[in-house]
Amino acid sequence: MNEISKKDLLILTGISYGQLYRWKRKGLIPEEWFVKKASFTGQETFFPKDLILERIDRILELKEDVSLEDLSDLMKDREQTKSFYKEALFQKEILRHRNVWELESKDPLDFDQIVLLKFIDNFYEETHSFSMIKDLYAFLIKNKEILLTKTQTIYFLMCENKLQAVFTNDSPLEYGLSKPLIKQDVKVLIDNLKLILFV
């Protein structure tokens, strides 16, 4: 994965050490993103580049309207009780395909369902196959708990015209893997949805 050192990050984004560490304390930047590595000047901290830049942009953008405490509460607890109508989700461009909505018959959707449907939506964007997503959704609903709490990355692969999916936690090793159709980081997706929906 593309990485950026702490020093470069601060120069690039213009934030200070104090701000970065404050956000870490408040849980806005997950501790797993602070990767320590040995370098010739001792130890250096690196971050996954795309993830951290996107997150910092988002925090800086929201900082004006929402207090840091509210943001931090939001990121910490996964249980959200608010529900959303499909039409509203369509307008926010979270669910982009009508076929995907029809998988779930309930109308105000709760947060977990939105996360699952967002997976399907991303998947449908690539494949445009309705029969596939129907089975996939049933599978995801069945394994909701594992998917939302323990999984870190999901790979969708196509092998001889059959869909295969791998669910991993922690950092996976890959060998001879054909290029995944979609690679999705679950935690990032959930965080991003929260920032879009609840702020």
Place this chain on the structure above:
Amino acid sequence: MKVNGIMRVHNDLENEKMDINGMFKATGSVTTKELEGNGMMTVLKSLQATLIKFDGVLKVSGKVKAESIQAVGVFRANEVETETFKMIGKLQIEETINCDTLDCECDMTSNIKEIEARTVLIKNHKRSIHLFRTHLHCASISADEIYLENVTCDKVLGDEVRIGKNCRIAHLEYKSMCEIDPSSSVKEKIQR
């Protein structure tokens, strides 16, 4: 909860307010709002409190999470996360201190692996009886404002950096300002 004397807890403990005079030991983790104490306290897992005020020896094997810490004496922990940290005495942290302001008057030899903060102020204790041994060893300090005295550090990164007496710094990076006392040595100095 008020303790006068000796108390041992063989489990996790959770309460509103703790006042300890004497000795306290918990084998689990401790969660409270206000912790005040004199004497000795040992926690074998993590300690979480809003306010910690402790005179004496406080040892935590896990993480300390608080809003504000004021301690005199010896403070030993694996990791600290707080807003303000005011300390007089010996400080021993195996991993990182992440805080807004760290104000430390060092006495005896202190060890901290890493300091991540907004402002760091490390001074020599004025009335220390350990005239020659007072020193802080640290692998890395990164903060916006830094003032150091009697510190040996591999790497100092900051915006405004003031190096006081008797420091040995291997690598120093600063942004806007840097002052170095003649009694200190800095091997490598870079402005970025």
